[in-house]
Amino acid sequence: MPRNTFLAMLSLPVALAACGTPEERCISRNTHEYRAVNNLLSEVEANLARGYAWGERAVETDRLTQCRGYYTGPDGVYGVYYRPCYVDSVDIVRYRIPIDPAAEQRKRDNLLERRQKLAAPAQAAVQACKAAYPE
Template sequence: MTRNTALAATLSLPLLIAACGTPQERCISNNTSEYRTVSRLLAEVEGNLARGYAWEERQVVRDRLTQCRRVWRDRDGRAVVGYEPCWQDYVETERYRVPIDPASEQRKRDNLAGRQAQLADRAASVVQACKAAFPEQQG
């Protein structure tokens, strides 16, 4: 694991609990979002290069036979509840392979790696500043 990847893993942990995290965790999360985004994109591009293709997703509407609840009135006017077969639509997400241009992906990887290196020092200093500004209690 490279130093930048290790730092990305360290910085992504506060993101998982940012909504209910401590002030220190929220500070780190709010101030390292660009670094985490660039790191995620870099990992995606490196995966594309390793596989030789990219993944994309599309949503497909399909229908399936299921049981639907139905309410009707009997001869006396009372509500009767029952179930009957019916067709219902549902949305399914499909992943599919997309060819890549390796030269273009390598340029993208190089640019993202350069941007990640620029942001890594700033992210590390932000983490230190947040830890100093919001020290956590040892319990």
């Protein structure tokens, strides 16, 4: 086995241990859908409160900056110089998206119903994980 592969395999348990306790990993794994529905619900409720949704897009621009260059002088000494240059820059820009309030309310109602259906299994999973991995 190559040395780098062996070292990577040695560090794997350390990396996994950094992701939380076994109980936390169990709870996270078994309540993923419930948490996703909660996140979507909070986003929809925020959209309804604001009256619009947020969108994001990447905008590419050129940015003027200083670029470094190197030269060798006539006496063989190296030097550094700076010159203005353009570099590509990507910025994330947020923009407003109009929403249909009736559609957002239907979405909210469906998410509330889905969350209610997922609440009991999620609670049971949390209790099972706490029983399986007491801290």
